[in-house]
Amino acid sequence: MTEVLAERAYQAPATPEAIDELHTELDRIWEVASFVPELDQMAFTTAVIESASNIVQHGVAVAGGELRLGVTLTVMASVLQARISEIGAVPSPELPSASLPDDDQESGRGLALIEALMTTITVELRGETKTWVLSREIETPA
């Protein structure tokens, strides 16, 4: 059940343009892994883009360095997994709030959305790289 059926990797400077490119990578993985139900594709894509956008918006590069976004997408028979890394960032162990803000607030819904869409979320901190590991169990395994 843990055999890798499709995998894609992406790395680029953490800029808004990277988010559109990453979305295209996600579209490509679904072309290969078309057996994954549409709801799971949709949920996974949303959480990955949300998490990567968070890095682009809030990540701070170490002095004199460049902040990079690194993503690995893995499709297994019953699990979808993404490793989303903030590379070359000033370490910040704090996590954003996972609760929904008031209705008129224009930001602060990202993590709540990721939590609602994923089965497990873990964060790994290694020096100047913070990696979000997002997993979603496929609802009707292939």
Place this chain on the structure above:
Amino acid sequence: MRFSTEQKDSYTEVSGTGRLNMVAAPKLREVVGEVVSAGNKRIVLNMLATEFIDSSGLGALIGCLKMARQAGGDLRIACVQPQVKMVLELTSMNRVLTPHATAEGAFSND
């Protein structure tokens, strides 16, 4: 993402084609800001060709809604696709931005 604006009899229709993410969110605010500045207060955002939204896009929608309401009008959304519907429901924003089946019907009960 591409936006187009069309003046209808009783409202202004803004249509967005593509992904409403952190790249497109500022553009939506700009487009709706121009519509409101021009004196159009009743706006329907036609999302038939908006294939994706994230929390940045949602933030822009709320910002645009506030702009329209501060001007004494309103902004309504129509023709939402499954991913947009999912994000609205998971964040409970469907209470504030209720999707309408058609753009024409968005203000029809007023």
